[in-house]
Amino acid sequence: MSKIRTAIIEDDHDIRPALRLLINGTDGYECLTACCSVEEGLSKLLLDQIDVLILDIHLPGMNGVEAASIFKKRRPELLILMFTVYADDDHVFDALRAGADGYVLKRSSPAQLLKHIEELFHGGAPMSPQIARRIVQAFKSSGSPGSDAESAALAAAGLTPREREVLDQLAEGYLYKEIARHLNIGIDTVKRHITHIYQKLHVQNRTEALNKAFPRK
Incomplete structure (x- = not known):
């Protein structure tokens, strides 16, 4: 069974080794590197060997x-899981716009964090419940994904009806399966x-x- 290969960038001297111990001590997971800063990560991380990057803000x-923006430009398929104490809209949406694929709070239990990593690896977009509620509220306040303007924009992009259905499913947070x-x-x-x-x-x-298809007003 192949392992989910992770790396950590976290400056807390208690959290970083605890995360690494948790991941390496769980079947199916492996932590290749744990760094205390982005600068150290840029010099040490072998991005092509990592599936999921756990990144503090x-x-x-x-x-x-x-950092999320830089890492995504270097390796677009890298999965980035923000792991932070910040739950405000500015941090959440700035991180997602920068390319983060998931956003979970540090209050998550060890079991929840491992589940989030697995979900991300299998095509999901894990969010702590509090974060998911904020995103849903933001969509509601800016208009539903089916608005006329958004439909016209997606039609202009040449999306077929089936592709629109798949995109709507992605917006709901569903896994590929x-x-x-x-x-x-x-x-x-x-996937195609x-x-x-x-x-x-x-x-x-x-x-x-999702940011391009369903922009916030």
């Missing part, structure tokens, strides 16, 4: 939001539709696609 030197079940298609077909969606919207990941 408040760090000495460069912060985690800036759940989308396949809901739409009665295979997982490989889901998502690849086409990203190409047509000129984005590289789920977060960028």
Whole structure:
């Protein structure tokens, strides 16, 4: 069984080793590197060997939001899980716009964190419940994804009706296997539709696609 390969950037001297111990002590997971700053991470992380990067926001030197953007540009398929104490809208949406694929709070239990990592690895977009509620509220206040303006924008991008359905499922936070079940298609077909969606919207990941398709006003 292959392991989910992770790396950590966290400056707390108690949390960092605890996370590394948790991950390395759990079957199916492996922590390759744990760094205390983005600058150290940029010099030490072998990005092509990592599946999931666990990234704090408040760090000495460069912060985690800036780092997410840099790491995504270097390796677009890298999965970034923000792990932070910040639950306010500014930090959440800045991180997602920068390319974060998930956003969980440090109050999460060890078991929850491992579940979040696994969910992210398998195509999900894990969020702590408090964060998910904020995102839903933001969508409600800015208009539903089915608004006329958004429909016109997606039509202009050349998305087919099926691709629109897949995109709507992504916006609901469903995993690839759940989308396949809901739409009665295979997982490989889901992945192919998502690849086409990203190409047509000129984005590289789920977060960028949703930000572009359903922008906040």
